[in-house]
Amino acid sequence: MARLVENPDLAFRLARAIVSDIALYNQDKVAEGIKEDSIFELMEEELAEGREHFYSRVSPDMTNRDHLFEKAIVDVMIKQAGKIESNIW
Template identity: 80%
Template sequence: MARLVDNPELAFRLARAIISDIALYNQDKVREGIKNDNIFELLEEELQEGREHFHSRVSPDLSNRDHLYDRAVVDVMIRQAGKIESSIW
């Protein structure tokens, strides 16, 4: 069994990689979700699957584990979508 990540920096890096993959493979949904302000609804399944994968690789003892994943969503997916025209900006 692989050792779980217990370093916050490495866990955040993993979260960013997972979110990058979600954004890459769902570019149309990201664009539509930003444009229509429903990105979390459109990507609910993908983001939940990503979170489950993240949890499977990161120690549950890491106190801010969910915060790291959520921060990666904002840093990677939302911030990079800032160039998409939307009423939310």
């Protein structure tokens, strides 16, 4: 079994990579979710699967573990979708 990530910087990079893959393979859903202001509902299953993968690789003792994954969602999926027309912005 692989060692769990215990470094917050490495954990954040892992979270960003996971969210980046989710966004890449679901570009149409991301665009629709941003346009309709339903990104979290529309991507619920994919984000839950990504979060589960992240948790399986990162030490449960790490403080702010939840925050790191949520920040990655905003940094990678939401901010990069800023060019999409939406009532959100």
